[in-house]
Amino acid sequence: MKNECQSAAPSGAIYGMGFIGAAIYYIGTATGFWVGVLGFLKAIIWPIFFVLEGLKHFGI
Numbered sequence: 001m002k003n004e005c006q007s008a009a010p011s012g013a014i015y016g017m018g019f020i021g022a023a024i025y026y027i028g029t030a031t032g033f034w035v036g037v038l039g040f041l042k043a044i045i046w047p048i049f050f051v052l053e054g055l056k057h058f059g060i
Contacts, residue, residue, distance in 0.1 A: 015047065022046045 026039025 018046060019043055 022043035023040055026042050027036045030036035030039050
């Protein structure tokens with residue numbers, strides 16, 4: 001039997017860099033503690049907004 005294993009490292013690295021950048025942006029522009037916490041949560045789910053806007057752009 002041949003055992004095949006594929007890695008998702010490139011996409012994980014892109015997500016990680018995007019997460020760090022989004023967290024720095026959202027926390028850096030926060031005006032209070034809870035706004036910073038909300039910014040951190042937004043940084044976690046940023047790909048959802050990215051994909052949604054891409055689908056809207058392409059009319060899908």
